[in-house]
Amino acid sequence: MTMTDRAENTLLILPGLVLLVLAFFVPIAQMLVLSVAGENGPTLAHFQRFLSDPYYLNVLWRTVRLSAIITLICALIGFPLAYIMAHVSARARLWLVIMVILPLMTSVVVRTFGWMVLLSRSGLIPEVLRDMGLVGRNFSLMQTETAIVVGMVQVLLPFMTLSILGVVTRIDRRLEEAARTMGCGFLQTLRTVVLPLSAPGIVAGSLLVFTLSASSFVTPNLLGGSRIQVLAASIYRSVTQTLDWPFAAAQAVILFVGILVLLMPYARLSGRTNG
Amino acid sequence: MVKAVPTPIRVAAILFVILTGVFLLAPLVVIAGVSVSESQFIAFPPTGFSLRWYEAVFSSDAYLSAAWISLRVALLVTVTSCLIGGAAAIALHRRKLPFSGALSTLFLSPLVLPTIIYAIGMLMLWSALFGPVSILTLWVSHTIVTTPYVIRTTLAVLSESNPFLEEAAQTMGANRFQRLRLVVLPQCLPGLAAGTFFAFNISFDEAVLALFLRKPGMTTLPVQIYGQLEFSPDPTVAAVSTIMIGLTVLLIFLIDRMLGLQRFAST
Numbered sequence: 050m051t052m053t054d055r056a057e058n059t060l061l062i063l064p065g066l067v068l069l070v071l072a073f074f075v076p077i078a079q080m081l082v083l084s085v086a087g088e089n090g091p092t093l094a095h096f097q098r099f100l101s102d103p104y105y106l107n108v109l110w111r112t113v114r115l116s117a118i119i120t121l122i123c124a125l126i127g128f129p130l131a132y133i134m135a136h137v138s139a140r141a142r143l144w145l146v147i148m149v150i151l152p153l154m155t156s157v158v159v160r161t162f163g164w165m166v167l168l169s170r171s172g173l174i175p176e177v178l179r180d181m182g183l184v185g186r187n188f189s190l191m192q193t194e195t196a197i198v199v200g201m202v203q204v205l206l207p208f209m210t211l212s213i214l215g216v217v218t219r220i221d222r223r224l225e226e227a228a229r230t231m232g233c234g235f236l237q238t239l240r241t242v243v244l245p246l247s248a249p250g251i252v253a254g255s256l257l258v259f260t261l262s263a264s265s266f267v268t269p270n271l272l273g274g275s276r277i278q279v280l281a282a283s284i285y286r287s288v289t290q291t292l293d294w295p296f297a298a299a300q301a302v303i304l305f306v307g308i309l310v311l312l313m314p315y316a317r318l319s320g321r322t323n324g
Numbered sequence: 325m326v327k328a329v330p331t332p333i334r335v336a337a338i339l340f341v342i343l344t345g346v347f348l349l350a351p352l353v354v355i356a357g358v359s360v361s362e363s364q365f366i367a368f369p370p371t372g373f374s375l376r377w378y379e380a381v382f383s384s385d386a387y388l389s390a391a392w393i394s395l396r397v398a399l400l401v402t403v404t405s406c407l408i409g410g411a412a413a414i415a416l417h418r419r420k421l422p423f424s425g426a427l428s429t430l431f432l433s434p435l436v437l438p439t440i441i442y443a444i445g446m447l448m449l450w451s452a453l454f455g456p457v458s459i460l461t462l463w464v465s466h467t468i469v470t471t472p473y474v475i476r477t478t479l480a481v482l483s484e485s486n487p488f489l490e491e492a493a494q495t496m497g498a499n500r501f502q503r504l505r506l507v508v509l510p511q512c513l514p515g516l517a518a519g520t521f522f523a524f525n526i527s528f529d530e531a532v533l534a535l536f537l538r539k540p541g542m543t544t545l546p547v548q549i550y551g552q553l554e555f556s557p558d559p560t561v562a563a564v565s566t567i568m569i570g571l572t573v574l575l576i577f578l579i580d581r582m583l584g585l586q587r588f589a590s591t
Contacts, residue, residue: 057500058415065412065431065471072464073434076445083448130344133337145341146585147576152348154572156529158546159565162553163351166358166368166562173354173368203348235330264438267531271553281440288536294448301444308438 084298095299105283109303112280115194115269116262119201120209123258124251126202127209131250132243134210135217153207161268164200165191168272192274200268205261209254216250217243256315260308280304352569359562366557377563387564390548394528397459397544401466401527406520408467409474413515414508416475417482435472442468443536450537457537462544465537466527473526474519477583481515518583525575529568 085091099105134145152160167173168190178184190196220243228238266281273279278286280300287297329337354368359377361370381387415421416428434442446465450457493507531546538547545564552561579585 052500054418054420058418058421061411061415062421062427065408066427068408068464068467068471069430069434072446073442073468076442076449077437078445079449079452080441080445126344129337129340133341143585148345148348150576150585151572152352154525154529154576155352155569156531156546156549156565156572158531158549158553159355159529159568160351162549162557162561162565163353163355165553165557166354166366167350169366171365171367203351206344206348235333260436260438264440265532266440267535267550271550281438284440284444285535288444288447297444298448301441304438305441312436 080298080301083295084302086295086298095296096303098296099299099303105300108278108280108283111194111277112263115197115201115279116259118198119205119262120255120259122198122202123206123209124255126206127213127254128244128247128251130206130210131213131217132239132247134214135220149207149210152203153211157204157265157267158271160204161200161271164196164203164268164272168196168199191272192276194273194277196272197269197277197279200272201262201265204265204268205258208261209258212254212257213247213250216247216253220246252315256312259311263308264304355562355565356569358559359566361559361562364559366559366562377559378567380560381563381567384560386543386548387545387560390543390545391564393459393542394545397462397466398524398528400463401470402520402524404463404467405470405474405523406516409471409519409523410478410512410516412471413475413478413482414504414512417479431475432472434469439469439530439532440536443533446533447536457539457542459542461537462534462542465533466530469530469533470523470526473522474516477519477522478512478515481512481583485511514582518579521575521579521582525572528571 084095085093087094099109130145130149134142134149137145165172168175170187170189170191172190175184175188175190179186179188190199224242224246225238228242229235233241263279264281266279266285269277269279270282270285273282281304284297284300284304287293287300357368357370358366360373360375361367362372362374362376363370412431416424416431421427442465446461447457450461489511490503490507493503498506529546530544531550534544534547535550538544543551545568549561549564552558576585
């Protein structure tokens with residue numbers, strides 16, 4: 050029995066393709082359908098309810114605001130870190146990669162628990178701040194937006210760093226050397242040569258971090274508590290507590306559309322540079 | 325000759341790396357500290373040294389059954405994502421199928437879509453078609469999110485392999501199956517192995533799908549920990565968490581052996 054190359058490749062890819070369609074694209078379609086499901090046919094009532102309630106608009110605004118702050122902080126730490134990682138010896142780089150990957154591969158639940166211990170009233174950080182006389186006796190960082198930002202930056206910094214590192218390591222070192230021999234100072238070279246060339250990595254990392262930040266609920270729920278709701282936490286509550294699935298689906302669609310709008314220009318841009 | 329990096333900047337860079345390292349690793353160190361504390365309250369720095377919280381974990385039915393479910397799901401997921409992802413990566417690497425560029429994007433799309441959106445879709449579809457969720461639901465959905473990692477690591481290894489070996493084997497009379505088994509599979513192996521360790525790690529640690537697709541009596545370890553953290557965290561949670569961190573360290577070591585962490589970091 051002979052088999053063509055085409056048949057062999059099709060056989061290899063088919064199980065994955067079938068699974069992907071049935072267990073990934075169909076569920077997403079189901080969610081889209083449910084978001085407009087009403088008792089008497091399709092309706093936009095669930096979207097209307099979300100977009101006309103100040104409470105939910107506030108949740109949405111908080112999600113966008115916190116995600117933007119988290120992304121900015123990650124970029125500010127991630128760029129220098131990636132630059133340093135690209136420029137140290139191979140041995141030092143291995144240790145830095147471990148330093149970044151170990152938290153990345155640890156369960157989010159576990160990492161957030163660490164911050165709960167550090168930030169709670171009897172935790173290390175409020176205690177140190179109290180000893181320094183900076184804050185009062187009942188000061189706690191738990192259940193604040195600050196706690197969410199701190200925890201999320203730690204969770205997402207590895208993504209930003211690795212995105213930028215991939216680009217920084219490919220920058221031709223001779224460009225930097227040329228700038229230095231032409232009389233540029235170190236920081237000037239960094240600003241005028243390395244930073245523009247790293248921009249694709251910074252943009253890709255920022256989009257990734259913003260997306261992950263806007264869609265996470267485990268860390269915000271545990272560090273922010275139930276009073277400080279973000280969009281993903283609100284979706285989770287609609288599914289598990291109020292059991293309002295169509296409303297949960299509508300909120301997920303709002304998140305989905307927001308992320309698509311954010312990613313679309315980037316996909317078109319990177320498609321153009323590749324093609 | 326290029327002027328070296330100025331000393332003040334060098335010092336600042338070293339300080340910056342140390343501070344970032346402390347920030348990244350502090351939560352993990354703190355948990356390990358709490359887990360060996362004698363105190364029955366969660367406190368850091370720990371007071372005294374005791375392994376009683378580890379004993380408590382190993383005599384707790386809730387944790388043991390959660391660990392057993394997590395382990396079963398992770399092992400099943402590892403097998404399926406390795407088989408499906410490995411096969412797909414071989415076909416994608418050859419680029420001989422129509423729309424192979426679009427197919428690659430399609431296969432990696434679960435990496436881009438936030439898990440919460442997928443989780444909610446899966447829950448709704450499964451409930452509509454089959455009723456209550458089961459281990460099978462978790463198995464399928466974890467396979468979806470881990471397969472792209474296997475594909476990525478396998479593709480990374482294949483892109484550096486010698487494409488002429490397969491042709492040579494064909495010229496020497498090897499049939500299709502022999503070529504796959506004796507030439508292509510050994511070429512894939514390091515990437516496949518690294519991918520399966522990733523798959524295991526992600527499935528074992530995953531909380532979002534597991535939180536959405538849960539029911540009484542089917543709680544994975546991360547969900548069990550999440551539940552404890554919401555209500556009454558005690559040092560046993562720290563002990564379980566430390567065991568999970570230890571497992572991650574082991575897997576990172578294995579991935580470094582298989583593929584090299586450096587390579588993973590720059591892809």
